[in-house]
Amino acid sequence: MNADTALDCARIRADFSILSQEVNGRALVYLDNAATTQMPEFVLDAIVAHYHADNANVHRGIHTLSERSTAKLEAAREAVRRFLNAASADEIVFTSGTTASVNMVARAWEARLAPGSCVIVTALEHHANFVPWQQACARSGAEFFVCPLAGTGDVDLGALEARLAKGGVSMVCVAHVSNVLGCVVPVDVVARLAHAHGAAVLVDAAQSVRHERVDVREIDCDFLCFSGHKVLGPTGIGVLYGKKELLGRMEPAWYGGEMVAQVATALTTFEEPPLRFEPGTPNYVGAIGLAAALEYLEGLGRDAVAAREADLVAYAEERLRGVAGVQVVGAPARRAGCVSFTVEGAQPFDVAMLMDKLGVAVRSGSQCAQPLLDETLGISKVVRVSPAFYNTHAEIDACIEALERVVPLVSRGR
The missing domain is CATH 3.40.640.10 (Type I PLP-dependent aspartate aminotransferase-like (Major domain))
Structure with a gap:
């Protein structure tokens, strides 16, 4: 089931006015929710x-x-x-x-x-x-x-x-x-x-x-x-x-x-x-x-929110695995909340910075988990995509489109 239909997406997004803005001349796609979620008008x-x-x-x-x-x-x-x-x-x-x-x-x-x-x-x-x-x-x-x-x-x-x-x-x-x-x-x-x-x-x-x-x-x-x-x-x-x-x-x-x-x-x-x-x-x-x-x-329904986010994370992982040069990090039995990846030959900071120029907010760095990355996975830094229930499949697609534009740029820069 497309989780965008499980909750009233348009109504929900109207509760988060920050999501309607443009960043660098493009509609904001906010996919850094593992760091901080946005606040609905109800809370404000x-x-x-x-x-x-x-x-x-x-x-x-x-x-x-x-x-x-x-x-x-x-x-x-x-x-x-x-x-x-x-x-x-x-x-x-x-x-x-x-x-x-x-x-x-x-x-x-x-x-x-x-x-x-x-x-x-x-x-x-x-x-x-x-x-x-x-x-x-x-x-x-x-x-x-x-x-x-x-x-x-x-x-x-x-x-x-x-x-x-x-x-x-x-x-x-x-x-x-x-x-x-x-x-x-x-x-x-x-x-x-x-x-x-x-x-x-x-x-x-x-x-x-x-x-x-x-x-x-x-x-x-x-x-x-x-x-x-x-x-x-x-x-x-x-x-x-x-x-x-x-x-x-x-x-x-x-x-x-x-x-x-x-x-x-x-x-x-x-x-x-x-x-x-x-x-x-x-x-x-x-x-x-x-x-x-x-x-x-x-009020939204905790199970509906969880199902929506699980669907978005699974969709993000599926799309990321289809991008040439991108390596999704890990394959746990069950994943929730986020997907991290690296780009062959590129610094995660550069990837995230260029994606921001295209209006897509993702996180780069060690994610305050250096022992996991350095000592277990042998990776110093990653790029992280973390959707929330107010995100949409279309925003995941926009993220992938931005990434597909960025990957050749960072690859050429080496």
Whole structure:
């Protein structure tokens, strides 16, 4: 089925005014959604409405505006809880993004690490779910084990289980969807394996939360992180989900007002989660915008959105494989969100720059996944195409037409 017909494409695109502009004299084709999605008018309106009518600092005042702001923040927390199917809104911590969420857990978890213990990450990880754990292990003396890939892009579950069976593993950190290969990791299987050997599991869902129906209780992960700007929301807002009993035993990573229960010269005590992990004035307007983004997605139908995006990614991969001189990177069992490629004899930066001249926005570089590219795939940089549900087959065709014009140019330049 052509997924352009599954949702009302014209109506949806009308919600995203930024998509109607021209870039370099050509209609914009925005295919960099793995980096940042665009915001619909519904989300922008929610943010503006709050500033117009209800804005005040939260949790700190008894006056009407403060109470309205606080109520909207906590309603946003409940919206995220429902979206993830968490057991309690107390399991939802607002952060500045996935990176902050992972660092928060890594800093707190470091107290559990020591020589003889181990943290497992996979070769797929974004730097945000790699470097914090690498540094925590370096400081604590724990082993930092990178689980390799099997074949052309999937996590080697056999290697994962073998390392778990050796013992000492404290935490397994895994991307739900790779931001380079787009491979979908069976995180429920990873969680089951980890728990069978006494390890906790953190899932980086930054690249999956829009493409997959993410259910933290079904996955049975201990922690899960994602960013608002990957899911139609504002920048600067993110989520850390954590099982209540684990959050309750974690020490805060940052200190300040609001997260304290009692402050005295001799001793400070802290609030219960989630407030314990939200010092200072939280990004409450960002949380309100995120809640609006989740509401928008739910209004479209999450399964319909996922099906549309799966169709677009499959179509993009098919078209890319037909372009002479282009090599699609990886062939995972299931791909979501993005397709990366190289052009024989060309620098990815040059390809992306020339495609921009033709109005097509794609991403080039290491995608913050240097261990995956350099050490596993032997490629320093790639070009990435990442459609969203508001893109169309015609835009994928326009991308391919631009690429077919660019490839001879970059080839001649060598």
